Amino acid sequence: xxxxxxxxxxxxxxxxxxxxxxxxxxxxxxxxxxxxxxxxxxxxxxxxxxxxxxxxxxxxxxxxxxxxxxxxxxxxxxxxxxxxxxxxxxxxxxxxxxxxxxxxxxxxxxxxxxxxxxxxxxxxxxxxxxxxxxxxxxxxxxxxxxxxxxxxxxxxxxxxxxxxxxxxxxxxxxxxxxxxxxxxxxxxxxxxxxxxxxxxxxxxxxxxxxxxxxxxxxxxxxxxxxxxxxxxxxxxxxxxxxxxxxxxxxxxxxxxxxxxxxxxxxxxxxxxxxxxxxxxxxxxxxxxxxxxxxxxxxxxxxxxxxxxxxxxxxxxxxxxxxxxxxxxxxxxxxxxxxxxxxxxxxxxxxxxxxxxxxxxxxxxxxxxxxxxxxxxxxxxxxxxxxxxxxxxxxxxxxxxxxxxxxxxxxxxxxxxxxxxxxxxxxxxxxxxxxxxxxxxxxxxxxxxxxxxxxxxxxxxxxxxxxxxxxxxxxxxxxxxxxxxxxxxxxxxxxxxxxxxxxxxxxxxxxxxxxxxxxxxxxxxxxxxxxxxxxxxxxxxxxxxxxxxxxxxxxxxxxxxxxxxxxxxxxxxxxxxxxxxxxxxxxxxxxxxxxxxxxxxxxxxxxxxxxxx
Numbered sequence: 048x049x050x051x052x053x054x055x056x057x058x059x060x061x062x063x064x065x066x067x068x069x070x071x072x073x074x075x076x077x078x079x080x081x082x083x084x085x086x087x088x089x090x091x092x093x094x095x096x097x098x099x100x101x102x103x104x105x106x107x108x109x110x111x112x113x114x115x116x117x118x119x120x121x122x123x124x125x126x127x128x129x130x131x132x133x134x135x136x137x138x139x140x141x142x143x144x145x146x147x148x149x150x151x152x153x154x155x156x157x158x159x160x161x162x163x164x165x166x167x168x169x170x171x172x173x174x175x176x177x178x179x180x181x182x183x184x185x186x187x188x189x190x191x192x193x194x195x196x197x198x199x200x201x202x203x204x205x206x207x208x209x210x211x212x213x214x215x216x217x218x219x220x221x222x223x224x225x226x227x228x229x230x231x232x233x234x235x236x237x238x239x240x241x242x243x244x245x246x247x248x249x250x251x252x253x254x255x256x257x258x259x260x261x262x263x264x265x266x267x268x269x270x271x272x273x274x275x276x277x278x279x280x281x282x283x284x285x286x287x288x289x290x291x292x293x294x295x296x297x298x299x300x301x302x303x304x305x306x307x308x309x310x311x312x313x314x315x316x317x318x319x320x321x322x323x324x325x326x327x328x329x330x331x332x333x334x335x336x337x338x339x340x341x342x343x344x345x346x347x348x349x350x351x352x353x354x355x356x357x358x359x360x361x362x363x364x365x366x367x368x369x370x371x372x373x374x375x376x377x378x379x380x381x382x383x384x385x386x387x388x389x390x391x392x393x394x395x396x397x398x399x400x401x402x403x404x405x406x407x408x409x410x411x412x413x414x415x416x417x418x419x420x421x422x423x424x425x426x427x428x429x430x431x432x433x434x435x436x437x438x439x440x441x442x443x444x445x446x447x448x449x450x451x452x453x454x455x456x457x458x459x460x461x462x463x464x465x466x467x468x469x470x471x472x473x474x475x476x477x478x479x480x481x482x483x484x485x486x487x488x489x490x491x492x493x494x495x496x497x498x499x500x501x502x503x504x505x506x507x508x509x510x511x512x513x514x515x516x517x518x519x520x521x522x523x524x525x526x527x528x529x530x531x532x533x534x535x536x537x538x539x540x541x542x543x544x545x546x547x548x549x550x551x552x553x554x555x556x557x558x559x560x561x562x563x564x565x566x567x568x569x570x571x572x573x574x575x576x577x578x579x580x581x582x583x584x585x586x587x588x589x590x591x592x593x594x595x596x597x598x599x600x601x602x603x604x605x606x607x608x609x610x611x612x613x614x615x616x617x618x619x620x621x622x623x624x625x626x627x628x629x630x631x632x633x634x635x636x637x638x639x640x641x642x643x644x645x646x647x648x649x650x651x652x653x654x655x656x657x658x659x
Contacts, residue, residue: 055125057101065102065296069094072121073324075132081343083135084463085143086117088322088335089188092218095294096186096317097121100214103303104184110154110170114163114187116145117337118216126152136463138634138642144467158467159432160382160405161194163187164213168200171209182210182307189217190382193404204312205284212306213285213314216293218321280314289316294323334385355522358513359456361491363388365498366425366454370396376502377417378425379403379410387427387456407432411439411451418449423502429457430470430512440508441480448482448507454498458487458512459551459600460626460640465633470512471626475605477510478579484509484532485579487550487599490520492527500530512550514600516636519554525574533580535573535588542569544658545592549575549607552598555624555647559598562651568658578607581614589619596654597623604628622657624650 057068072094080087098121100111106126113119123141124132128150134140145153155166167185174181191197192215204211277287286309291302299317306313321335322328327346328335340349370376370392378400384390392400403410407428414424428436433455444451458470477483484504488494488511497511525538538553539560548556553574563570571592575581582588589595589611599607608623615621624645631639640646644653 055129057098057125058105060102062296062300065098065300069098069296072098072124075124075129076120077325077343079132079135080120080338081341083133083137084337084339085135086120086336087325087338088328089118089218090120091325091328092293092319092321092323093118093186093216094121094323095296095299096214096216096319097125099296099299099303100184100186101125102300103307104182104212106152108181110181110183111152112154112163112167112170112183112185113145113157114185114191115160116157117143118186118188119145119157122152123150126150136465136633138632138638140634142465142633143463144465146465156467158464159435161187161191161197163191164197164204165200167211167213168204168207168209171204171211172207175209180210182212184212184214186214186216189215190405193382194406195408201280201283201285208284208311210310211312212303213312214303215289215314215316216319217290217316218293218319277314277316284312286311286313287316288313290318291315293317293319355517356491357517358488358491358494359386359388359515361494362427362454362456362498362513363391365495367392367395369498369502370399373423373502374399375421376423376425377414378427379414380427381405381407381410381432383427383429383432386429387454389427407436408439411436412443414451415439415443415447415449418444418451419447423450423452423505425452425454425501427454427456429468430455430459430473431457431461431468434472434476437476440477440483444508445480445482450505451508452501452504453477453508453510454501455510455512457515459514460631460636461515462636462639463633466630469631470515471600471602471631473510473512474578474599474601474607478605478610480508482507483579484577485512486510486530486577487512487552487575488518489548489550489553489574490518490524490527491522493530494518496527496530500532504532514551519551520557521554524557530576533577533582535576535582535585537571538574539570539572541571543593544568544570544654545573545589545595546570547573547575547595547597547607547611549578549597549599549601551600552607555600555645555650556596556598558647559650559654562647563654566651566655568655575607578610581610585611585614589615589621593620594658595619595621596650597621597625598650599623599625602626602628 076090128141131141136143142149144158147153163185167183170183280287288302291298293299302315306315320329342349378389378392380387380389380402382405384393384402389400393402411426414426417424455473458473461468461470477485486497488497494513501509501511546556546560556572560570560572597608603623603625606625608625612621
């Protein structure tokens with residue numbers, strides 16, 4: 048067993064050995080996540096399911112496809128990364144999500160929700176064309192089935208009948224709770240090989256029976272389905288097995304074996320407990336979904352220094368203040384009420400603020416209708432997830448110029464979650480949309496002013512972006528003034544060199560300015576405030592400077608620097624310190640900035656060299 052535990056090859060192992068592997072995986076996940084931070088409760092809750100998958104399906108033949116994949120830590124540990132797991136979410140280390148460039152056993156990238164079934168259907172199609180009889184195995188969480196993409200894939204799968212195993216890890220909302228003791232007993236019956244075998248035999252016999260008998264038999268089976276959770280999937284044409292106890296290794300491996308032997312699509316409904324095996328985190332505690340370093344014995348955070356007030360909290364408090372005074376203010380988030388700060392508004396005003404689950408497209412379009420009806424809708428979504436609703440922003444909001452207010456959280460570099468979560472694209476994908484107003488506050492005080500501005504702006508849609516954690520600019524560095532549409536703000540005049548900041552870029556520009564001044568260089572500092580519309584005075588301001596440097600947490604292509612050059616039509620020396628043409632990997636945000644060479648020290652050195 049020592050050899051087994053060392054290399055963690057579990058394919059074909061007996062149940063007693065599998066139990067020991069689960070204990071080892073749980074200990075390793077707790078050890079590393081308590082030190083590095085990461086996604087804890089979902090990964091602990093999925094251990095037995097993942098061990099069962101690896102036990103029944105040969106990983107060298109069957110691709111394992113994860114949805115979102117923050118629950119896939121056990122999979123990483125079972126695929127040659129047990130020792131390297133100590134580098135979880137660190138620069139140059141193991142990603143917190145599955146990543147094909149990291150391991151051949153990470154079949155497909157997965158940082159956004161609800162893609163796995165669609166990927167699985169695509170793989171099954173490819174295998175059918177190639178004549179390969181391997182079965183893709185897809186693992187999804189219950190929340191993933193709140194997104195339309197999952198149902199689009201299920202709809203085609205039920206029609207085409209490709210061999211595909213889907214395991215639904217039901218650990219929180221329980222999309223279809225069992226109804227009483229009868230349903231529970233029937234579900235256990237349906238999970239047994241005897242039931243599955245008899246069911247197929249009955250179907251074959253019925254083909255030769257008179258129509259009336261066939262009808263009665265089918266109605267008899269349907270009456271079973273109506274009091275079990277599988278009716279939705281069965282009606283879509285996908286065989287259903289469950290509910291199965293997702294922490295019972297014998298039950299879950301038996302279910303996988305049945306699925307492996309079944310021709311066509313089959314969904315295993317496994318019920319699990321988030322945080323399983325670490326009592327402090329067991330249950331529906333959102334704070335244990337994604338955690339920082341913590342003490343294993345007490346569960347207390349190890350971060351000693353108090354955090355400054357986060358932009359998310361400022362947004363939450365300010366919107367709550369406005370909503371308590373104006374019943375026309377409404378809002379929506381997509382499965383992130385805590386992360387976006389909308390939780391307390393949903394609790395206080397449940398008729399006006401909604402969590403629509405993982406449905407960004409629906410969130411945007413439904414708010415467009417509310418705007419048309421005279422309400423003031425705030426759409427609170429992370430930058431990376433708002434990408435999913437691009438067409439709705441254009442078609443349902445932009446064309447009719449509806450006054451929807453987009454509060455874009457986690458804009459810029461987000462750190463440990465890596466390339467699937469970096470909020471670097473919103474500037475580029477929103478800027479071309481006609482009628483869209485774009486602004487970005489530089490600190491908590493100006494964030495409040497941005498929310499006030501958005502609340503009063505009714506000529507069309509507007510979007511304001513703010514970072515994760517905290518602004519780079521210290522609170523109180525500059526006075527916060529009310530925003531005026533399309534007007535920039537001087538923070539410091541002087542010299543022939545101008546630093547232009549946008550949003551969190553102002554803080555980076557300010558830190559760079561201090562380093563330049565220490566070297567005797569006189570520079571000016573301008574807060575752009577609005578990227579769209581740009582201040583018409585910039586036509587006169589910018590040409591007065593010999594060199595202009597742009598700072599913004601966005602991509603260089605389609606970013607702030609390119610907007611200024613388009614606006615000016617050339618004739619100026621302008622260099623932008625935005626992010627280059629690459630996907631930004633995971634790691635501590637400060638360390639990531641250093642690797643990208645956009646930290647203040649590196650930028651100050653580059654400007655000094657440029658002006659020597």
